Every structure is written in C-alpha cells, then in structure tokens.
Amino acid sequence: MSDKYNLEVVEEEKNQYIVVSIGSEQYGIDISYVDNIVRMQKITRVPKSLPYYRGVINLRGEVVPVMSARRKMGLEDDVFTKASRIIILKLEAQGMVGIVVDEVKEVVSLGQDDIDQNVHSTKGDNGNFINGIGKNGEDLISIFDVYSIVDAVENA
Amino acid sequence: MDVSQYLEIFIDETAEHIQALSDGIMVLENEPEDKDTINEIFRAAHSLKGMAGTMGFKRMQHLTHDMENVFQEIRNDKVKINSDLIDILFDCLDAIEGYLDTVKQTSDEGTEDNEVLIKKLNEYLKKAEDGGSEAPVEEAKPVEEAKEETEETSEESDYTTMHLDEETKDAMKKAEDAGSLLYGFTVQINKECLLKAARAFLVFKAVEDFGEIVAYDPSVQDIEDEKFEFTFHIVVCTNEEPDLDAMKKAMGAVSEIDSVEGGKVSVADFHEKDAKEEKTAEEVKEEAAAPEVKEEAPAPAPAPSAAPAPAPTASKTPAAKPKTNKPVTSRTIRVDIEKLDSLMNQVSELIIAKNSLVAMSSSNGADTQSQSQSFHEEIEYLERITTNLHESVMKVRMVPIESTVNKFPRMIRDLSRKLGKPMELYMSGEDTELDRTVVDQIGDPLQHLLRNSADHGIESPELRKERGKPEEGSIFLSAYQEGNNVIIQVRDDGNGIDTENVKRKAVERGIVSEEEAENLTDKEIINFLFMPSFSMAKKITDISGRGVGLDVVKSNIEALGGDVEVKSVFGQGSTFTVRLPLTLAIIQALMVEVRDEKYAIALESIQNIENIPVSEIKYVQAKEVIHLRGTVIPLIRLDDLLDCPPKEDDPENIVVVIVKKGDSFAGIVVDNLIGQQEIVIKSMGKVIENNKLISGATILGDGEVALILDVNALF
Numbered sequence: 001m002s003d004k005y006n007l008e009v010v011e012e013e014k015n016q017y018i019v020v021s022i023g024s025e026q027y028g029i030d031i032s033y034v035d036n037i038v039r040m041q042k043i044t045r046v047p048k049s050l051p052y053y054r055g056v057i058n059l060r061g062e063v064v065p066v067m068s069a070r071r072k073m074g075l076e077d078d079v080f081t082k083a084s085r086i087i088i089l090k091l092e093a094q095g096m097v098g099i100v101v102d103e104v105k106e107v108v109s110l111g112q113d114d115i116d117q118n119v120h121s122t123k124g125d126n127g128n129f130i131n132g133i134g135k136n137g138e139d140l141i142s143i144f145d146v147y148s149i150v151d152a153v154e155n156a
Numbered sequence: 157m158d159v160s161q162y163l164e165i166f167i168d169e170t171a172e173h174i175q176a177l178s179d180g181i182m183v184l185e186n187e188p189e190d191k192d193t194i195n196e197i198f199r200a201a202h203s204l205k206g207m208a209g210t211m212g213f214k215r216m217q218h219l220t221h222d223m224e225n226v227f228q229e230i231r232n233d234k235v236k237i238n239s240d241l242i243d244i245l246f247d248c249l250d251a252i253e254g255y256l257d258t259v260k261q262t263s264d265e266g267t268e269d270n271e272v273l274i275k276k277l278n279e280y281l282k283k284a285e286d287g288g289s290e291a292p293v294e295e296a297k298p299v300e301e302a303k304e305e306t307e308e309t310s311e312e313s314d315y316t317t318m319h320l321d322e323e324t325k326d327a328m329k330k331a332e333d334a335g336s337l338l339y340g341f342t343v344q345i346n347k348e349c350l351l352k353a354a355r356a357f358l359v360f361k362a363v364e365d366f367g368e369i370v371a372y373d374p375s376v377q378d379i380e381d382e383k384f385e386f387t388f389h390i391v392v393c394t395n396e397e398p399d400l401d402a403m404k405k406a407m408g409a410v411s412e413i414d415s416v417e418g419g420k421v422s423v424a425d426f427h428e429k430d431a432k433e434e435k436t437a438e439e440v441k442e443e444a445a446a447p448e449v450k451e452e453a454p455a456p457a458p459a460p461s462a463a464p465a466p467a468p469t470a471s472k473t474p475a476a477k478p479k480t481n482k483p484v485t486s487r488t489i490r491v492d493i494e495k496l497d498s499l500m501n502q503v504s505e506l507i508i509a510k511n512s513l514v515a516m517s518s519s520n521g522a523d524t525q526s527q528s529q530s531f532h533e534e535i536e537y538l539e540r541i542t543t544n545l546h547e548s549v550m551k552v553r554m555v556p557i558e559s560t561v562n563k564f565p566r567m568i569r570d571l572s573r574k575l576g577k578p579m580e581l582y583m584s585g586e587d588t589e590l591d592r593t594v595v596d597q598i599g600d601p602l603q604h605l606l607r608n609s610a611d612h613g614i615e616s617p618e619l620r621k622e623r624g625k626p627e628e629g630s631i632f633l634s635a636y637q638e639g640n641n642v643i644i645q646v647r648d649d650g651n652g653i654d655t656e657n658v659k660r661k662a663v664e665r666g667i668v669s670e671e672e673a674e675n676l677t678d679k680e681i682i683n684f685l686f687m688p689s690f691s692m693a694k695k696i697t698d699i700s701g702r703g704v705g706l707d708v709v710k711s712n713i714e715a716l717g718g719d720v721e722v723k724s725v726f727g728q729g730s731t732f733t734v735r736l737p738l739t740l741a742i743i744q745a746l747m748v749e750v751r752d753e754k755y756a757i758a759l760e761s762i763q764n765i766e767n768i769p770v771s772e773i774k775y776v777q778a779k780e781v782i783h784l785r786g787t788v789i790p791l792i793r794l795d796d797l798l799d800c801p802p803k804e805d806d807p808e809n810i811v812v813v814i815v816k817k818g819d820s821f822a823g824i825v826v827d828n829l830i831g832q833q834e835i836v837i838k839s840m841g842k843v844i845e846n847n848k849l850i851s852g853a854t855i856l857g858d859g860e861v862a863l864i865l866d867v868n869a870l871f
Contacts, residue, residue, distance in 0.1 A: 044853070044861040045753065047798035049844050056840055056853055058861050063853040065844035094843045150843060 014109045017134065019141055020087065020101040022069050027101075028108070028134050028141040035090035037104055040080050054078075054100060059088060066098035072129075072149060078102075089146060097150050108141070110134045115143060163263060166211050168490070170256050173207075174249055175559075176200040178566050181245050185569075188237035198227045204252070213265040216255040222277040223248050235280055243573075244276050246566065324371045331370060331393045332422060338370070338393055339400065341418035343407060345386045353380050355412050356388060362406040367394030386414075391421060489592055495552050502545045509538045546834075550742065554589040557635055557644070560599040561586055564606055568631060571610040579614050579629035581606070588635040590642050594716050594736055598644070601709040601720075605646040605732050606631060608706070613650030613730060623727065625649065641718075641760055642738060647731040653724040655681045682722045686710045717851075719868060721818050743837060745854075747830035747862065748813065751800045754862040755826075756835050756854055761867040763814040763821060765829065770808055782812065782823055789814060789823045792870055797849070803827075815867045822870050837864060 017028035018037070036059070043055040043066055052071035056063050066086055070078050078084070083103040090096050115132040131145035180197035183190060205220035223245065229235040251270045258266035328338060341363075345355050356379045363369060371391035374384045392403070400418060407416045513534055516527065561583060568581040590598070614620075614629030621627055632647040659673045662684045668676065686706050713720050717737045724730035737743065737760070745756035746765075766784065773780050773791065780791040791812065795803065812823040835854040840863075851866035 042860055044863065046840070046844055046850060046863060047800075048849055053844050056844065056861050056863075058855050058859050061855060063838040063840050063855065063861055065841045067843075095841050097841065097843055 014111045016107055016109050017141065017143065018087065018107055019105040019136070020085070021103045021105060022073070022101055023075050026105065026139060026141045027069075027130075028110070028143045029087060029089070029099075030143070030146060031107065033089045033091065033146045034087060035096060036088040038086050038088060038098075040084040040086065040100075057086065057098060059096070059098075062096070064088060064096045064098050066100060067150070068100045069149070070100070089150065091146065091150060094150050099149070108134070108136045110136065110141075110143075162211065163259070166207055167256065167260055170204060170207060170252075173200045173204045174253055174256070175562050177204070178246075178249055179562065181242060181249070182565050182569065184237055185239065185242050191231075194227065194231050198224065198231055201227050208255075208265075213255065213259065215267075215269055216252060216265050219248060219251060219255075219270055219274060222274050222281075226277050226280055229281060235283070241280060244273065244280070246570070248273050248277065328370050328391065328393070336367075336393045336395050338391055338421050339367075339403065339418055340389065340391050340421040341403075341407065341416060342387060342389050343416050344414040345388075346412040346414050347386055352384070352386070355410055356380075358410040359407050359413065360390070362410060363390065363392050363403065365406065366403050367392045369393075489553075489555065491552050495548065499545070499548045499552065502541055502548055505541050506538075506545065509534060509541055513538075546742070550591075553592050554738075555592050555595050556587045556589050557595055557598070557642075558586040560595050561602065561633060561635070563599075564603070564633060567603065568606065568610060571607065575610065577610075577614050577616060577629060578627055579610060579631060581631045581633060583633045585635035588637055588642055588644075590736060590738065597712065597716055598734075598736065601712045601734070602633070602644065602646065604706070604709045605734075606633065609646055609648040609650065609730070609732075613648035613652075615651050619651075637738070642736045644734040644736065645731055646734070647729065649729040652726040652728050652730050653682055653685070653722070654726055655724075658682070658684055678724075682724060685722070686720075714868075719817070743835060745833055745835045745864065746813065747833050747856075748794075748811075748824075748826040749828035749830055750794045750798065750826055751803070753798075753800065754830065754856070754860070755794070755798075756833070756862055756864045757813060757815065757824070757867060758864070759832065761815045761817065763816045766812045766814060766823070767809050768812050770806065770810060773810075784814070784823075787821060789821045791823045791825055793825045794865075795825075795827070797870075815870070817868055817871045820871055822867075824865075824867075824870070835862075835864070 016031040018031055018034055020027050020029065038057075038059065041057055043057050045055040046053060046065075049055075049065075052067050054066045054068050054071075056065050058064075068078050070076065078100050081102070084100065085104045086098040086100055087104070088096055088098050114136070115134045117132045129145045129149035130142045131148075132143040134141040134143050177197055177200045180193050180200065183193045184197065187193070201220055201224040205217055205224055208214075208216040208220055226235060226241075226245070230237060235241070248270075251268070251273055254268065255265050258264065258268075332338060343356070343359055345352055360369060369390050370393045371389075372379060373389045378384055379388055400420075404416045404418055407413065513531075516531060516534065564583070565581050568579060572579045609631050610629075614631070615623070615625075617627045620629065630649050632645065634647070635642060635644045637643075655678050658681050659676065662668050662681070663670050663673050667684065667687070673681075686709075710720055713734055713736070718735050720735070721733045722730060723733070744759040746759055746762055748755050748757060766782075768782055768784075772782060774783060775781070776788070776790075780793075781788050782791060783789075794800075810825050811827070811829060812825055813829075814821055814823050816822075833856075835856075837852045838854060840850070840853045848869040849866060850863045851869075852864045853861050854864060856862050
C-alpha cells in the first residue's frame with residue numbers, strides 16, 4: 001500500500017516537457033498542453049490582428065490561429081527553415097493555438113527539484129511568460145508559462 | 157415501470173400539445189362556437205392528461221384532468237366561453253408549462269399543486285352543473301378522481317372507504333346472498349419496504365387460507381406493478397365464521413407489514429358509502445380548500461371536487477421512484493421522413509461511387525487512357541453526390557419558424573389586456589424555414605420587437621380615434637425568404653418613432669451636440685435607438701422600456717449573422733426588418749484576390765461587379781468615389797484596408813465589387829476575381845477574433861485557409 005503510494009508520488013512529480021529552441025535559447029513546454037506538433041505550412045495572414053499572430057492554419061479541417069514566439073518575446077522575426085515547427089497547444093479557455101518555434105529538440109522529464117522557480121526576469125515585460133528554469137544535465141531550459149504566453153498582452 | 161427513456165418524447169410532445177391548446181384557445185376566444193376547435197382542444201387536453209399519467213406526473217395529470225372536464229362541458233354546451241374562462245385556461249397552460257420546465261430540469265414534476273387554478277376550474281364546472289339539468293356523468297369523474305387522490309394522500313383511509321366498481325359490488329352481493337361473510341382489511345406496509353408488490357402478494361397468499369379475496373383497492377394489477385402507496389385494501393369472502401384475529405395475525409406475520417386492520421363489512425356498507433361519497437369528498441375538499449379561501453379574499457363556495465389536501469400531497473413522494481435530478485438537456489429535432497429518405501439514398505449512392513473508385517484502383521491492367529477518363533467520370537459523379545448530400549443535410553437542419561412565433565399571438569393578447577389597448581397580431585409566413593440554431597435564438601429578439609410595438613408603438617384607443625385610425629391596433633409579423641436570406645418583419649400601425657423626441661434625448665444625453673443633431677437624417681436618428689441604454693419610454697413599464705431593449709435585439713441578431721433595420725413614419729407606424737442568413741454554416745461567396753491573399757465576400761451582400769477605368773475615380777472630401785448610374789459610391793481599397801504590401805504597377809482599370817448594406821453601397825477595390833464558391837464558415841479560434849473586418853475563415857479546396865470579409869463592418 002505504502003509502496004504504491006510512493007510510486008504515485010514519484011510519477012506526479014516528474015513532468016514531461018517538449019524542448020524547443022527559439023533563437024539561441026531552449027524552452028520547455030509542458031507536454032500535457034501539447035495537442036500536436038506539425039511541420040511548417042502556409043500560414044494565412046489575418047489583417048488587423050495582434051502583431052504577434054502570424055495568422056491561421058488549417059489543422060485537419062479546423063482553423064487554428066498561430067502566433068510567433070519570437071514576435072511575442074520581442075526577438076527578430078522568424079526565418080522558416082526545414083526544422084521550423086508549429087506546436088499546437090490545446091487550452092481549455094482559449095481553444096487551440098499554434099506557436100511557431102525554430103526547432104523541436106527532445107522530450108525531457110523534469111521533477112520539481114530540477115526546476116528552479118526563482119526566476120527574476122531581466123527582460124522586462126516581455127519576459128513574463130517563463131515560470132521556471134529547468135536543469136537537464138548541463139542544459140538550462142526555460143519553462144513556458146503556457147497561459148500567459150497565449151494571453152493577449154499587447155506589448156510585442 | 158421505468159419511463160425515463162420516454163422522458164424526451166414526453167417533453168417534446170407535451171410542448172406540442174400545449175401549443176395546440178394555446179392555439180385552440182386563441183381561436184375559441186374569437187369563435188366560441190367552433191365545434192371543430194373545441195374537439196381539437198379536447199383531444200389535446202386528453203392526450204396531455206394521458207401522457208402525464210403514464211409518466212407518473214400526478215399533479216400535472218390532475219390539472220389537465222380538470223381542464224379536460226371543463227372542455228367536456230364546453231363541448232356539451234354547458235359552459236359558455238367568456239374571457240374570464242379563457243384567462244383561467246391560459247393560466248392553466250402556463251402552469252402546465254411550469255410543470256414541463258420542472259420536468260426538463262429535474263426529471264420530476266415538482267411539488268406545485270396549482271390548487272387555486274384547479275379550484276377556479278371547478279367553480280366553472282359547478283356553475284355548469286347548477287345551470288345544466290343533468291350532470292351526473294360528468295360529475296362522477298372529478299369526484300372519482302378526487303376520491304382516488306384522497307385515498308392516496310390520506311393515511312387514515314381504511315377498508316370502509318374502499319373504492320369498488322359496480323362489477324365487484326355485484327360479485328360481493330352475490331357472495332353475500334349465498335351466505336358468505338365479507339371481511340375488509342387495510343394493510344399498511346412498512347415505508348422502508350422495497351418490494352411492496354412481493355409483500356402484498358404474500359399477504360394475499362396468507363389470506364387465501366381463510367377465504368377468497370373478492371375485491372382489491374387499488375386493483376390487483378396496480379398492486380403487482382407497485383402502483384400504490386404503502387396501504388392497500390382488500391375484501392375477503394369466507395363461508396364459515398373465521399377467527400378475525402387469526403386472519404390479522406396471518407397477514408401481520410408477513411415481514412415488513414406495519415399493521416393490519418380489519419372488520420366485518422357488507423355490500424350495503426359500500427352502497428351506503430357511495431351515496432355519502434360526494435358529501436365526504438366535499439367535506440375533505442372543504443377542509444383542503446379552507447386555508448386557500450382565507451388567502452383568496454372573496455372566495456365563493458368551495459368547489460364540489462377540488463384539490464387533494466396540500467400537506468400530505470407535498471410530503472408524498474413515492475419512495476420506489478428513484479429521484480433523478482439530472483436535467484434533460486439533449487435537444488432533439490423532428491425531421492420529415494422524406495428528408496431522411498433522400499439522405500439515405502444519397503449515402504447509398506456515395507457508397508456506390510466509393511466502390512467503383514476502389515474497383516478502379518485495383519484493376520490496373522487496363523490502358524491508362526480509358527482509366528483516367530472513367531476516373532474523371534467518377535469524380536464528377538462524386539461531386540454531384542456530395543453537393544446533393546450537403547443540400548439534404550442542410551434541409552434536415554432547417555425547421556419552420558412556426559415553433560418560435562407560435563407563442564406570440566398569446567403574448568400579444570396578454571399584453572393587450574394588460575395595457576388596456578385593443579390590438580391584434582397578424583402573422584404570415586410561419587412556414588418559412590431557417591436553420592435550427594437560428595430559429596432557437598430568434599425568439600427573444602422578436603419577442604422584444606413585438607413587445608416594443610405593443611407598448612410604445614400602438615397608441616391608446618382614444619388617441620387612435622383622434623388620428624382617424626381603427627381603435628384596434630394591428631401588429632404584423634411576416635416572414636419570407638429572399639435569396640439567401642430570410643426576412644422577418646415586425647410592423648405596427650401605431651405611433652411611429654418621434655424623431656424630434658429622439659433627437660432631443662440624444663442631445664440631452666450628450667451623444668451628439670445640438671448643431672450636429674440638426675444635420676442628422678431621420679435614419680441616423682433612429683439608429684440612436686439601438687444604442688445601449690437609450691430607452692425612449694417615458695416611464696419604465698415591466699413590458700419594455702428598461703433601456704436594455706433594442707441594443708440587445710441588435711446584438712442578438714448580429715450574433716446570428718443578420719441585421720435589423722427600422723423604417724418609421726411618425727404617426728403612422730414603424731417597421732422593423734430583421735434579415736437573417738438562411739444558414740449559419742455554409743454560404744455562397746465570391747472569392748477575390750488581393751496581392752497573393754484570398755478573401756471571401758458573402759454573395760448575398762454583393763450588388764454587382766464593375767470594371768472601372770482609373771480615370772473615372774472622383775474625389776469627394778479627399779475620398780475616392782465613383783459615379784455609377786446616378787449613384788455616388790465610395791471606394792474602399794481592400795489592400796489599404798487590410799495592410800497589404802503596396803502594388804508595383806498601377807493598372808488602367810480597377811475591379812470594383814459593389815456591396816450593399818441596407819440602402820447604402822460601397823465599392824470594394826480588389827486585384828482579381830477568382831469566382832463563386834460555396835464555403836463552409838469556420839471559427840478562427842477565440843484568441844485571434846479581435847477585429848470586426850474578418851467574420852471567419854474557410855478552408856479552400858487545396859487546404860489553404862481563406863478569410864471571410866464582413867461587409868457590414870465596412871460601412
């Protein structure tokens with residue numbers, strides 16, 4: 001009984017993160033929010049939308065808005081390569097949203113101990129969507145706060 | 157019996173019957189002698205009662221039963237219809253609707269007994285009886301019903317008040333004549349008992365050692381089906397003098413039996429009792445009605461058969477019936493079987509088409525030329541089927557607006573009485589079909605408009621007379637299809653909109669300055685009415701005039717993809733025109749190109765397409781316009797509007813798509829026309845829908861996403 005309990009605790013503590021690279025940094029996205037990862041495809045521009053939205057794509061017959069993590073973070077605009085991917089997030093309130101990333105690296109399991117919650121953003125307002133820094137061996141991975149990155153904050 | 161599986165059907169059909177009743181009563185009010193209508197109403201009331209009974213909704217059954225009695229009297233010409241009665245009947249309908257709502261939410265009818273209504277109904281019956289010479293047949297019914305209710309509700313009832321039919325009495329009489337002895341028993345089963353029928357059966361079994369059971373109340377069938385509370389009565393017939401205590405003991409020995417009471421009875425007792433029946437019933441009722449009487453100040457004599465005593469009824473909840481409080485939310489749609497048949501046919505054709513494609517892909521021997529030819533044929537075939545299929549499915553979703561507008565005549569009637577202004581609603585085009593989702597949601601806005609017309613539109617009879625209009629105001633609700641739109645008009649011959657008054661209000665509220673107000677057209681002034689919290693009512697009534705009216709109407713209708721327009725002549729009346737798309741999901745659109753982006757413009761808003769030389773563009777107040785066949789049309793450069801990259805070369809001619817919204821026009825300048833296409837409207841997701849220009853997106857044949865322009869936002 002107690003063994004089983006311990007096992008559950010261990011499972012709960014480890015979360016899986018998809019590691020993506022944007023610019024020179026690595027970011028982690030909690031896998032439970034990820035619906036899908038798709039290759040770069042034609043994105044239809046939506047005029048007059050918030051600037052960090054690249055537009056909409058057709059995901060298996062559904063129209064899904066796609067935003068640019070680079071634009072949202074105030075980095076230089078995306079350059080689409082063969083490695084570029086769109087991570088499709090599925091959120092309860094906002095529905096499906098895609099995020100363009102430069103590359104998808106791997107999936108890592110991080111426990112709470114591996115994540116440093118004590119992050120003080122030095123980037124000002126634009127850095128607010130990181131809620132921790134994960135340590136995966138030598139690499140540091142900024143963990144996205146999925147909800148705040150999708151929230152419509154007009155600052156980019 | 158578990159009836160929960162029928163609950164949805166019950167809800168559907170009850171709503172239909174209520175509507176039928178409501179319609180019928182409306183007709184009856186104007187033509188009280190119309191026998192056909194009376195019969196129709198009677199049938200509807202009867203079915204309603206039957207259904208409620210089957211579902212075990214006793215209170216609902218009771219009310220409908222009494223309504224049915226009244227209709228019966230009307231049918232027999234014993235009761236004359238007057239507006240008082242009509243009012244009561246409508247109140248009854250409301251009460252039944254109340255039951256239905258409760259059933260919808262909790263799968264149970266609730267505990268409202270509506271005694272006041274039942275009492276009123278019975279007063280009418282009583283009057284009829286007093287007036288009519290022979291009423292026993294009709295009278296028996298309510299009394300019987302009441303008696304049943306009494307027995308079910310009151311715990312004190314015992315075997316001496318058993319309810320027996322003539323046949324049983326005859327059998328008992330015979331047995332008595334033959335020298336047998338009759339004993340009556342009342343058996344009380346423990347309230348915790350789960351298998352009442354089984355216990356009852358054991359009791360019967362025990363009694364059969366002593367003699368034969370000649371009478372049951374409730375009937376043996378009902379006992380077996382557990383359709384009784386925790387008491388039942390039996391009459392046992394024996395040949396020799398038995399030991400009464402032994403019999404009681406034998407019955408009491410059955411587990412979960414609380415008490416057995418019994419004694420000698422004779423048929424004469426029952427006959428005697430029957431004679432008293434009415435009186436006792438009346439007494440019981442009198443008691444039941446007494447508290448009511450006090451509340452209802454000037455109450456006339458208590459009705460001969462009234463409601464069951466309130467207290468026991470409320471506490472009486474059949475323990476055997478599991479209480480499911482799950483709301484019945486699933487929505488159903490009734491579909492004409494023909495529509496389903498054609499759907500079925502098309503699906504079979506689809507399968508055939510698929511099969512021939514499969515066959516073609518597996519037969520790879522034939523020469524490629526003929527294969528590609530037949531491949532093309534199959535594709536064309538497939539195309540035709542899918543188009544038809546789409547049409548059929550859309551038709552299945554279409555329902556007549558009847559179901560929504562049906563309740564309006566009743567509403568106007570009530571308003572007319574409430575406001576003391578005679579008025580009549582004339583409806584046409586109730587069979588106009590609209591998408592189910594639209595029909596469901598158009599009810600509220602239309603109701604608002606009608607209330608508005610009734611309250612603000614129609615003048616008082618005196619003023620109407622002064623203006624030379626007929627005293628009775630008229631409100632017209634007409635619906636018809638116009639292209640891809642359905643038009644619903646609410647028109648009244650009332651006061652119309654006093655634009656001067658509206659203008660003054662607008663200035664008062666600081667919406668426009670006085671100078672600006674002078675230059676406003678009537679139309680612009682009327683549009684103020686659609687602004688939030690701009691109520692014109694001089695005083696707030698509970699009908700309209702809270703300032704949350706027209707702006708809500710407008711936003712509701714716009715949410716459905718439609719729009720609303722007003723035309724009004726002061727002193728002559730106003731017309732509200734609601735324009736709705738036939739369906740929400742699929743529209744005919746013109747695909748246009750701006751640079752390398754594709755946009756869809758709903759075909760219904762397009763007036764025509766013009767190819768115009770750049771030299772014909774004129775300037776008015778530094779804005780581009782064209783002068784086309786006598787109309788000056790402002791130009792909108794789509795590329796500028798949508799922040800497209802600038803064009804390299806200036807062409808000699810521009811393509812202008814002329815769109816209209818109501819009476820105004822605009823010319824949209826595009827680079828290229830692609831063609832007409834049927835498009836499926838998709839939502840763009842919540843996070844990005846933050847501009848009014850784009851109303852949605854669609855997926856083109858090649859999988860690309862194209863955006864749909866909302867023309868209404870251009871004006």
